[in-house]
Amino acid sequence: MFGFSMSKEQKMVSREVSKLVKGLVSDSAHEMDENGEIPGDVIQKAWELGASVSSVPEEFGGHGMEDSPIESIIVLEELAYGDMAFAVAATSPSLFINPIRTMGTEDQKKKYLPLYCKETFNAATLALNEPHFGADVMSLKTTAARNGKSYVINGSKCFVPLADQAGHMLVAASVDGENNLFIVARDNPGLTIGEREKNLGCYALPTFEVELKDCSVDENDRLGGSEGCDYTLFIQKTRVAMAAMAAGIARASYEFAKEYAKGRVQFGEPIVNRQSVAFMLAEMAYEVDSIRLMAQKAASELAAGKDVSRSSYLAKMYAGEMAMKVTDFGVQIMGGHGYIREYPVERYYRNARGISILEGMAIV
Amino acid sequence: MINIDTPEKIDKMKNGLNNLAKGMLRPIARKYDEAEHEYPQELEVFRSMSVMGKKPKKNGDESKAKPVDDGEFKVGQNLGTVVSVEEMCWGDAALLLSLPNAGLGNAAIAAVATEEQLERFGSKWASMAITEPSSGSDSGSIQASAELDGEEWVLNGEKIFVTCADRCDVAVVWARVKGVEGSSAIKSFIVEKGTPGFKLEHLEHKLGIRASDTGTFVLNNCRIPKTNLLGGDSEKKKKTEGFKGVMKTFDNTRPMVAAMAVGVARAAIDFTREKMEEAGIKIDYSANPNNVSSVLKEFYMMEANLEAMRLLTWRAAWMADNEEENTLEASMSKAKAGRYGTLITQKCCELLGPMGYSRKYLAEKWMRDSKIMDIFEGTGQIQHLIIARNILKLTRNELK
Ligand SMILES: Cc1cc2nc3c(=O)[nH]c(=O)nc-3n(C[C@H](O)[C@H](O)[C@H](O)COP(=O)(O)OP(=O)(O)OC[C@H]3O[C@@H](n4cnc5c(N)ncnc54)[C@H](O)[C@@H]3O)c2cc1C
Numbered sequence: 204m205f206g207f208s209m210s211k212e213q214k215m216v217s218r219e220v221s222k223l224v225k226g227l228v229s230d231s232a233h234e235m236d237e238n239g240e241i242p243g244d245v246i247q248k249a250w251e252l253g254a255s256v257s258s259v260p261e262e263f264g265g266h267g268m269e270d271s272p273i274e275s276i277i278v279l280e281e282l283a284y285g286d287m288a289f290a291v292a293a294t295s296p297s298l299f300i301n302p303i304r305t306m307g308t309e310d311q312k313k314k315y316l317p318l319y320c321k322e323t324f325n326a327a328t329l330a331l332n333e334p335h336f337g338a339d340v341m342s343l344k345t346t347a348a349r350n351g352k353s354y355v356i357n358g359s360k361c362f363v364p365l366a367d368q369a370g371h372m373l374v375a376a377s378v379d380g381e382n383n384l385f386i387v388a389r390d391n392p393g394l395t396i397g398e399r400e401k402n403l404g405c406y407a408l409p410t411f412e413v414e415l416k417d418c419s420v421d422e423n424d425r426l427g428g429s430e431g432c433d434y435t436l437f438i439q440k441t442r443v444a445m446a447a448m449a450a451g452i453a454r455a456s457y458e459f460a461k462e463y464a465k466g467r468v469q470f471g472e473p474i475v476n477r478q479s480v481a482f483m484l485a486e487m488a489y490e491v492d493s494i495r496l497m498a499q500k501a502a503s504e505l506a507a508g509k510d511v512s513r514s515s516y517l518a519k520m521y522a523g524e525m526a527m528k529v530t531d532f533g534v535q536i537m538g539g540h541g542y543i544r545e546y547p548v549e550r551y552y553r554n555a556r557g558i559s560i561l562e563g564m565a566i567v
Numbered sequence: 568m569i570n571i572d573t574p575e576k577i578d579k580m581k582n583g584l585n586n587l588a589k590g591m592l593r594p595i596a597r598k599y600d601e602a603e604h605e606y607p608q609e610l611e612v613f614r615s616m617s618v619m620g621k622k623p624k625k626n627g628d629e630s631k632a633k634p635v636d637d638g639e640f641k642v643g644q645n646l647g648t649v650v651s652v653e654e655m656c657w658g659d660a661a662l663l664l665s666l667p668n669a670g671l672g673n674a675a676i677a678a679v680a681t682e683e684q685l686e687r688f689g690s691k692w693a694s695m696a697i698t699e700p701s702s703g704s705d706s707g708s709i710q711a712s713a714e715l716d717g718e719e720w721v722l723n724g725e726k727i728f729v730t731c732a733d734r735c736d737v738a739v740v741w742a743r744v745k746g747v748e749g750s751s752a753i754k755s756f757i758v759e760k761g762t763p764g765f766k767l768e769h770l771e772h773k774l775g776i777r778a779s780d781t782g783t784f785v786l787n788n789c790r791i792p793k794t795n796l797l798g799g800d801s802e803k804k805k806k807t808e809g810f811k812g813v814m815k816t817f818d819n820t821r822p823m824v825a826a827m828a829v830g831v832a833r834a835a836i837d838f839t840r841e842k843m844e845e846a847g848i849k850i851d852y853s854a855n856p857n858n859v860s861s862v863l864k865e866f867y868m869m870e871a872n873l874e875a876m877r878l879l880t881w882r883a884a885w886m887a888d889n890e891e892e893n894t895l896e897a898s899m900s901k902a903k904a905g906r907y908g909t910l911i912t913q914k915c916c917e918l919l920g921p922m923g924y925s926r927k928y929l930a931e932k933w934m935r936d937s938k939i940m941d942i943f944e945g946t947g948q949i950q951h952l953i954i955a956r957n958i959l960k961l962t963r964n965e966l967k
Contacts, residue, residue, distance in 0.1 A: 204640045205577075207882045208891075210568035273569050339855035435853070465959065476965050481955035482948070488958050489899040492882075493875035496571070500878060503572035514874075516852035521871035559856075 209277070217277045223252060224285030232286040235407040236550055241292050243324075249293035250324035254278045259304050263312060264320030270305075272440075272502035275567035276447035280495065283451030287554040288408035290448055291564045295364045299327035299373055301440070301566045302384055306432040310423065315371065315386060326368035330387075330413045331375045331441075331563040334361035340375065340438055340562045345415060347376040347385060347425075354378070354425060356385060356393065356418040362561055366396050366411035373426065374415065375434070382434040384426040393418025404553035437566075439501075439511050442519035444565035446498035449522035449558045453494055456533030456551040457487040463546075464536050474536075483532045490525045497521045502567060523559025530555040571878065574640050577650055584651055588658025593929075596659040599778035600932055604770050606734055607665055607778060614667040643888025645819055649826035649880050656830025657837075660936045661778035663827065670731045671695035671820060672739035675755065678816045681799040688757055694735035696726035696784055704949050706741070707750045711786065713742040718793045720756060722764075722786040730943075732767055732782025736760055739797060740786065755797040764789030775935030818897045821944055822883040825900035828908030828940035829877050835915035835933045836869055842919060862918055869911045876904040895957045902950035905941030912937040 209217065227245050228235065235241050254275070259265020282290035296319045303315055319327045333344050345358025356376050366372065366389075373384045387394055397412035426432040461484050464475040474480045501514035533548040534541035541548045557564070591609065599607050642650070655663040663669075672693025680688065702709045711724025722742055729738065737759050743752045758765050768783040793800075840850065848863065856864050879900040886893035912934040916923030923930045941947045956966050 204568065204638070205570055205572070205574045205885075206568055206889075207571060207885050208569070208889075213569060277569075337855070337858050339858050341853045341855070438853075461958065475955075475959050475961065478948075478952070478955075478966070481959060481961070481966055482951040484958060485902065485951040485954035488954060489879065489903050492899065493879060493903065496878035496882065497871070497875055499569055500571050500874065503570050506570070507572045509572065513852045513870075517867065517871040517874055520856050520867055521875060524868065524871075 213274065213277055216274055217281060220252065220254075220278050220281040221284070223249065224281055224289075228285040228289050232289070232407075233545070233547060233550070235286065235288065237406070237544070239406045239409075241289055241407050245289065246293050247324050249282070249289070251322075252278070255294055255297040255300055256320040259300060259316055259320050260312075263304075263316035265304075265316070270506075272443065272505040272567040273499065276443065276450075276498050276502045279444055279447040279565055279567070280451040280454070280498075283448035284455045285451075286407070287448060287452055287557070288405035290451070291364050291405065291408050293324075294565050295329075295369075296325065296327045297566050298329035298364075298441075298563065299369075299371060302373060302426060302432065302437050303386070306384075306427045306437070308423075308428040311386065311426065311428075318370065325370065326365045328363055328365050328369040328372045329375075329563055330360035330363045330366070330372050330415075332360060332362045332561060334359055334412060341382070341435075343375055343377045343382055345374070345376040347378045347383060347420075349378070349422075350419070352422050353419045354385060354422060356387070356415045356420065358415050360413040360415070361400065362402075362410045362564075363396075363413045364408055364410050364564065366413055367399070367409060372413075374413075374418075376415075378425075378431070381431065383431050384434060384437065385420050386424040386426060387415075387418065387420055391418055391420065402557075404550070404555075404557050435512070438563070439515035440505065441563040441566045442515040443498055443501045443505065443511070444567045445558055445561070445563075446494060446501070446515075446518040446522035447567070448565055449526035449555065450491060450495040450498060452551050452555050452558070453487070453526045453529040454491045456530040456548050456555075457484070457491050459546070459548055459551075460484065460487070460533040460536040460541075463540075467537075480536055483536060487529045487532050490529050494522045494525050505567065520559070526555040526558050571881070574642075576640060576642055577646075580642065580647070580650055581654055584654035585657065588654050592655065592658030592662045596662065596778075596929060596932065597926075599662065599665075601777075603772060603777040604733065604780050605778075606780075607662060610662065610666055613669075616666075643885065645822065645884035645887040646881060648819075649822050649884040652823050652826040653830040653833065653877070653880075656827045657834045658830075659778070660827050660831050660940075661776035663830075664730055664776060664779040665734070667734070668692045670735055672731075672735065672737065674820055675739050675797065675816050676757070678819075679798040683794065684757065684797065684799070688737055691736040692731065692734060693757070694729050694731040694738045696729045696732075696738045697741045698728045699725055700727055704946060707753065709741055709743060709753065711740065711742040712745055713754065713756060714745040715793065716790075719790045720793060720795065722756060722758065722789040722791065724786050725768075726784040726786070728771070728943075729782055729784055730779055732784060733770060733780040738765075738784060740784070742786075756791060757795040757797055758786070758789065758791055762789055762791060774938060775932065776939050817944065818883075818893050819887055821897040821901040821950070822880050822887070824940055824944045825876065825880040825883070825904035828901075828904035828937060829873065829880060831933050831937045831940070832869075832873055832876070832904075832908040832911040835912045835930055835937075836866075836873060838928070838930055839866065839869075839915045839918055842922060865914060865918060869914060872907045872911060876900070876907055879903050895954060898945075898950040898953040898957075901940075901944065902947055902954060905947050905950065908937045908940050 256265040257268045258270045261267040319325050347354040347356045374387045395414040400410045467474045497518040501518045504511045530552040534552050670693045672695040714721045740756050740758050764787045766785045768785050770782040883893050883896040883900045916930050916934050922928050
């Protein structure tokens with residue numbers, strides 16, 4: 204039924220993830236960022252939440268629960284509130300599992316899902332973004348050409364999370380102008396994983412360039428088989444997920460700046476007593492809520508089985524714009540201190556830039 | 568459970584109201600923008616409808632809007648109102664403000680009047696007179712006075728910018744009771760037109776919402792019955808007492824003004840979309856927003872902001888229906904919608920070019936109309952002040 208408040212179960216999920224995040228990354232996010240690494244046990248503990256496999260049928264190693272886009276965005280917001288790099292890394296197998304679960308053939312499910320729905324975290328990923336000006340996941344430059352019983356993929360990908368560890372990845376490529384996803388094993392000779400990328404944000408998240416050169420895959424590894432998959436819906440689901448993460452990053456910045464400003468005294472008074480600071484915080488408060496509401500709207504429509512092209516697109520666009528604004532305010536409110544890496548707001552600011560630029564770093 | 572997919576019931580309601588707005592308000596929008604202050608007779612048919620605000624309650628409980636949880640979704644009173652207001656303002660905001668018996672005073676009366684007052688004034692058109700020449704945002708500083716003299720209150724003062732000043736039957740006038748200090752001295756009184764000493768001084772000429780009759784009242788030793796104190800004398804036992812009670816109605820009326828901003832902005836966006844499509848620009852919500860034309864990108868962002876405005880508004884209204892404290896969310900909706908409604912209507916005019924500047928079309932009117940939504944019922948700044956005090960837990964002395 205229509206409503207704006209969380210159910211008991213949803214509150215529980217949110218609380219549980221939030222508790223886990225607090226224990227796991229809240230204190231170490233800075234260190235992880237500086238070290239450019241997320242410790243394996245941190246990822247493993249997050250994996251044990253089971254969020255990525257909850258809707259996978261039990262026979263394939265999942266929990267057989269109903270698909271819930273709303274719960275997914277609740278989880279993603281909390282994870283990203285802790286740290287965006289962590290959120291992407293810990294859920295990256297979903298980028299592989301989710302499309303196979305929802306759009307794969309029976310054989311694909313049987314063959315691939317059990318590999319990545321185990322008790323221990325096993326990396327799988329998605330190669331979607333492309334490293335050229337005007338990149339657009341809806342008009343891919345990477346191509347897949349039919350050749351007998353296989354497809355030959357050519358193209359370059361970037362920002363592929365965990366590509367170095369992933370046993371398999373989904374590669375987005377166009378077949379005669381029609382967007383598709385292909386299951387590619389890491390040991391495919393046509394696949395070269397490049398140097399680890401150095402990015403503006405998410406230092407702790409290992410991402411890679413990936414080259415596909417005459418990379419041949421069996422026709423059975425085209426997602427959805429001969430019919431292909433609903434690539435558009437897949438992109439829409441990742442857009443909703445990006446918006447949910449943006450709500451987490453923006454909220455983190457807002458809350459930190461708010462507490463700081465309450466305690467920071469200049470000219471004899473806490474700086475929050477000045478409207479120019481207080482009003483920025485007010486704006487941050489409702490923009491965080493707006494980002495979340497936009498994500499919720501799209502997720503609700505997804506849950507209802509409606510066409511989400513508009514709502515998912517607007518949600519991500521809004522989230523990209525407003526997460527940038529909110530995290531910018533977060534730095535500004537803290538002045539010079541906001542510019543220093545000891546404080547998290549500069550990291551939120553860097554990470555937020557990724558929301559509009561990157562596609563498909565998470566999925567609901 | 569979070570589920571904000573628009574229910575079919577609301578979609579149906581929107582469609583019905585949209586037809587009404589399209590058929591009855593749009594066609595006369597320009598006419599009454601030009602015939603400033605002239606009463607739109609065409610609106611008489613709405614007199615008995617409660618398009619805006621609550622119907623006067625009979626025995627108190629009838630207006631309890633909390634949806635019963637019988638598994639079936641019911642559109643609560645406040646949510647229903649903001650949905651209606653958006654559609655009507657899509658038709659025309661100034662005409663919505665001119666609907667008979669749907670003044671702001673009506674909302675206050677519906678919320679806090681006594682049985683006897685409901686009987687006497689429930690079916691009257693009521694305006695709300697708070698603002699004074701030297702007291703706008705700081706409504707606690709009003710100087711109009713009320714003094715009890717036997718069985719009558721004697722009112723003195725000047726009230727400006729009163730919506731429906733000309734057309735209303737009664738005004739809910741805020742005044743300070745003589746001899747009492749502080750904000751608890753402020754009470755509201757129901758003053759009937761025709762009472763000696765109560766005079767409509769003049770009507771204003773405005774930037775927008777010109778069909779709405781905004782005017783000034785002067786109260787000069789105006790005597791009204793003792794029983795016209797809104798909410799009655801025995802207000803102590805009520806939780807919605809006096810000043811606080813009326814302030815509380817802002818939690819319902821602010822989302823309503825936010826919904827007005829949504830309606831006007833949507834009108835502008837819809838018109839812009841129509842013209843874009845006529846020009847062959849395809850709107851498809853898929854390409855990277857940085858790869859589309861500047862017009863399209865601006866358009867998408869306006870649509871996203873409109874959606875956010877609406878969601879904040881619906882949330883505030885839904886919370887009121889579910890008896891959740893919503894002061895913060897009400898102000899959030901108005902802060903966002905007031906500001907972005909203004910920006911959207913400006914931008915639509917810009918994108919429309921000549922069609923946005925010409926009075927042949929309504930876009931220029933929407934830009935003028937929209938601006939008021941960031942001013943009345945508390946300016947944008949005042950909404951930010953309320954939000955900031957709320958989230959920072961600061962008193963009005965700490966954050967001025
Ligand atoms: C068309 C129209 C219809 C109206 N209808 C009604 C009605 O029916 N009944 C009624 O009582 N009133 C009505 N009003 C009055 C309206 O509510 C006031 O105009 C409004 O509250 C602002 O008051 P003001 O105009 O005196 O501006 P001021 O209070 O003088 O404000 C001027 C500027 O200062 C800012 N400001 C003021 N205080 C602060 C502060 N503490 N912090 C930061 N900024 C601040 C304001 O945001 C504004 O930008 C109407 C006004 C108009 C124009």
